[in-house]
Amino acid sequence: MQKILFFLIIACLFVSARPVWSGMPDQAESEAGEEESPYSLYFLSHDETHLDKMPYHPDQAKTSFMITELVSLLNSREKRGNSHALFPAQVQISSWFTESDLLNLVMTQAYKSMDPSREILTRVGLVRCFCQLEDVKGLCLWVGTEPLRNPSGEKVGEIRPEDIVELWGEETDAYRYDSFTLYFTDQKSTLLIPEKRNVYYPRSLPRERIILEQLIQGPVDEGHYPTLPNTIQINDIQLFEGVCYVDLSRSFIGQALDIPSLICVYSIVNTLTGNDSIQDVRIMVDSEEKISLNDISLYQYFRKNEALIGADLS
Amino acid sequence: MKRRNGFFKSLRFRILVILILIGIIPGVLAVHIVISSYEGMAIKVRTDNVQKQCSVYAGTLVRSNFFGSEDHSVQDSQLQLLANLFHGRIMIIDRNFTIVRDTYRTDEGKTVLSPLVLQCLKGEESTSYNRKAENFEIAVPVQSPESTEALGVMLVTVSSREVSDAVASMEQREILLVGIIGAVIFLLSYLLSTILVKPFARVTKSIEDLTDGYQSGDISVPDYTETALITTAFNKLLTRMKILDDSRNEFVSNVSHELKTPMTSMKVLADSLLGQPGVPEELYQEFLQDITKEIDRENKIISDLLNLVKLDRRTAQMNISHVNVNELLERILRRLTPIARLRQIDLFLDCFRTVEADLDEVKFTSAITNLVENGIKYNVDDGWVRVTLNADHQSLMIDVADSGLGIPPDSLERVFERFYRVDKSHSKEIGGTGLGLAITRSAVNSHHGTITVESVLGEGTIFHLKIPLTYIP
Numbered sequence: 018m019q020k021i022l023f024f025l026i027i028a029c030l031f032v033s034a035r036p037v038w039s040g041m042p043d044q045a046e047s048e049a050g051e052e053e054s055p056y057s058l059y060f061l062s063h064d065e066t067h068l069d070k071m072p073y074h075p076d077q078a079k080t081s082f083m084i085t086e087l088v089s090l091l092n093s094r095e096k097r098g099n100s101h102a103l104f105p106a107q108v109q110i111s112s113w114f115t116e117s118d119l120l121n122l123v124m125t126q127a128y129k130s131m132d133p134s135r136e137i138l139t140r141v142g143l144v145r146c147f148c149q150l151e152d153v154k155g156l157c158l159w160v161g162t163e164p165l166r167n168p169s170g171e172k173v174g175e176i177r178p179e180d181i182v183e184l185w186g187e188e189t190d191a192y193r194y195d196s197f198t199l200y201f202t203d204q205k206s207t208l209l210i211p212e213k214r215n216v217y218y219p220r221s222l223p224r225e226r227i228i229l230e231q232l233i234q235g236p237v238d239e240g241h242y243p244t245l246p247n248t249i250q251i252n253d254i255q256l257f258e259g260v261c262y263v264d265l266s267r268s269f270i271g272q273a274l275d276i277p278s279l280i281c282v283y284s285i286v287n288t289l290t291g292n293d294s295i296q297d298v299r300i301m302v303d304s305e306e307k308i309s310l311n312d313i314s315l316y317q318y319f320r321k322n323e324a325l326i327g328a329d330l331s
Numbered sequence: 332m333k334r335r336n337g338f339f340k341s342l343r344f345r346i347l348v349i350l351i352l353i354g355i356i357p358g359v360l361a362v363h364i365v366i367s368s369y370e371g372m373a374i375k376v377r378t379d380n381v382q383k384q385c386s387v388y389a390g391t392l393v394r395s396n397f398f399g400s401e402d403h404s405v406q407d408s409q410l411q412l413l414a415n416l417f418h419g420r421i422m423i424i425d426r427n428f429t430i431v432r433d434t435y436r437t438d439e440g441k442t443v444l445s446p447l448v449l450q451c452l453k454g455e456e457s458t459s460y461n462r463k464a465e466n467f468e469i470a471v472p473v474q475s476p477e478s479t480e481a482l483g484v485m486l487v488t489v490s491s492r493e494v495s496d497a498v499a500s501m502e503q504r505e506i507l508l509v510g511i512i513g514a515v516i517f518l519l520s521y522l523l524s525t526i527l528v529k530p531f532a533r534v535t536k537s538i539e540d541l542t543d544g545y546q547s548g549d550i551s552v553p554d555y556t557e558t559a560l561i562t563t564a565f566n567k568l569l570t571r572m573k574i575l576d577d578s579r580n581e582f583v584s585n586v587s588h589e590l591k592t593p594m595t596s597m598k599v600l601a602d603s604l605l606g607q608p609g610v611p612e613e614l615y616q617e618f619l620q621d622i623t624k625e626i627d628r629e630n631k632i633i634s635d636l637l638n639l640v641k642l643d644r645r646t647a648q649m650n651i652s653h654v655n656v657n658e659l660l661e662r663i664l665r666r667l668t669p670i671a672r673l674r675q676i677d678l679f680l681d682c683f684r685t686v687e688a689d690l691d692e693v694k695f696t697s698a699i700t701n702l703v704e705n706g707i708k709y710n711v712d713d714g715w716v717r718v719t720l721n722a723d724h725q726s727l728m729i730d731v732a733d734s735g736l737g738i739p740p741d742s743l744e745r746v747f748e749r750f751y752r753v754d755k756s757h758s759k760e761i762g763g764t765g766l767g768l769a770i771t772r773s774a775v776n777s778h779h780g781t782i783t784v785e786s787v788l789g790e791g792t793i794f795h796l797k798i799p800l801t802y803i804p
Contacts, residue, residue: 133452141442168426180441181441182444257408
């Protein structure tokens with residue numbers, strides 16, 4: 018009897034675990050079966066707070082063909098799943114024309130009477146739909162013969178995808194792409210050598226932090242040598258009125274590399290002041306201000322030192 | 332393998348598992364609940380705090396006509412300070428969804444699409460917690476008390492790393508703690524399970540000692556009610572076995588005695604013939620007749636014993652048929668009438684109704700014959716034996732009453748035993764083997780019936796028989 022009960026419990030567990038189990042291969046199958054499309058259609062989420070992305074398979078990859086198809090798809094106000102169509106009733110694209118890499122869309126008059134929050138969703142949706150096409154880099158919206166104006170009455174003008182920030186959770190747009198100049202040193206540790214780096218990082222983190230983290234990680238290019246021990250933790254980094262306050266962990270002093278302190282400090286200072294908004298840099302160690310790295314006192318405002326910068330020989 | 336199986340099936344293993352589960356599962360659950368509720372609460376406290384400060388500052392922005400003027404240097408510093416204080420990022424967004432100010436300075440002038448901002452411009456304050464990115468976002472409307480429409484939105488992103496760090500360290504401690512508690516509970520349950528099952532081992536040991544012969548008499552393990560019950564039941568079994576053993580011994584000795592008696596007589600008779608030479612032929616004749624009688628008696632005893640053994644192996648040899656009991660009783664009594672007449676004893680048969688039943692005719696006949704014969708043997712001259720037949724819808728009842736000597740009360744219980752004799756001194760004159768009533772009882776029992784006896788010394792005896800009308804094997 019007890020054995021039967023035991024097996025029953027095991028069986029129950031097994032059965033309840035099965036959906037999780039079998040769910041994964043199913044998903045993989047559907048993804049494999051449906052060829053990954055580089056294009057997407059955008060819909061309004063059911064609560065009208067964000068956009069939903071659905072795969073879109075054009076018959077031809079020609080830009081003019083796809084614009085026509087997208088226009089008719091959007092005008093048809095077709096729904097998909099839980100999502101609403103991008104356009105409310107009566108809003109339509111009445112015509113379109115291109116000017117170099119700019120696509121002009123002429124909307125019906127009803128577009129003007131849309132609620133501002135509904136309008137912004139539609140506007141972003143249009144940009145996302147059309148700017149994925151190869152030859153379309155920006156969008157210009159017209160209502161009738163008038164250019165589109167925002168609620169304050171100003172002309173919206175041309176909209177490019179990079180001018181739009183989508184801030185919500187899992188969207189890839191919550192990441193940004195940036196390039197920085199980092200300063201490492203040469204073999205003899207006499208000069209600072211610039212190194213360009215492109216980084217893809219979460220928007221929720223401050224730029225300065227990312228730059229400094231990259232600097233601590235060390236150089237990638239050959240012939241460049243690190244200036245900081247990679248065990249350093251960034252306790253805090255703050256920007257106020259043009260001054261960047263950096264709070265580093267104690268390994269900045271304790272495990273300093275065998276290079277001149279000047280090079281070490283100015284690799285941080287020159288890297289951070291590469292950005293226009295930062296003029297001065299203050300360095301602290303575990304919130305302590307009056308501290309020095311070997312012969313250099315850190316209790317001062319550091320400015321960019323151009324004299325230390327050498328040419329990137331590689 | 333067998334031994335391991337035995338361990339997993341043992342009570343001890345079960346107690347061990349139950350104790351461990353009961354000990355650890357609630358602990359783990361409680362810790363998880365506490366940690367997750369701490370996380371929620373910490374986030375809420377921090378969100379509330381930031382939201383309050385931002386609402387205050389949003390009011391200041393409206394009063395200093397932020398969206399109207401061009402010079403924002405004062406507010407920029409203030410915003411930066413506030414953002415530094417929260418370890419976060421503040422964005423000011425106007426009604427056109429354009430980012431006017433960004434303390435990270437990376438997205439100024441761009442158009443923003445955020446569910447929080449949309450909700451906020453509709454008039455709801457909104458927050459969202461993004462666990463993966465370790466931050467939470469708060470949108471506070473920038474709105475003057477006089478107007479119903481918000482001028483803009485203050486969108487604050489605050490790092491929740493402090494909370495998640497605290498949660499992570501708590502979780503680490505949890506793992507350590509659960510580990511320690513688990514180890515302690517394991518040890519304790521191991522000890523407890525060992526102690527708890529000990530009395531059962533003692534019961535087994537006592538019984539084994541008893542079977543091996545180290546110990547005699549009753550066993551007693553009073554630690555638990557259960558073990559006490561087991562030992563009591565076992566002791567009862569022991570007592571019953573002892574009684575069986577005793578009765579077997581008595582039976583063997585009775586049989587030997589009964590078989591020996593005729594032999595002794597024969598031996599004496601034969602010896603006395605051989606001992607004196609020139610014995611007259613009449614004496615030979617007489618002694619040999621006596622020897623023949625003894626042989627007959629021996630024969631009778633042996634056939635009765637065989638009969639009894641056969642009856643004990645009952646169900647297999649039951650030969651059931653549908654019988655008219657009235658006619659059967661009449662036949663039995665008619666057969667016994669000659670013996671009764673020798674002592675002027677009258678036999679009566681009273682039938683209250685016609686009774687038909689499923690019976691083994693041979694066994695039933697021997698049972699009734701024995702009873703009536705006894706009634707005749709142990710009777711006074713000119714006495715009577717009365718057989719009464721009655722039945723209800725389930726059973727038939729037969730009473731065999733006599734006007735005889737009666738049975739003394741202290742022997743009433745034992746008359747059905749094999750070889751039991753009420754009056755041992757007269758047994759030889761009356762004859763019989765001492766097995767008659769034992770055979771009767773066996774025969775009645777094999778029909779699932781009962782037999783009882785009542786008697787008054789010097790007045791007579793009544794045997795009551797009750798046998799089911801239908802036989803169920």
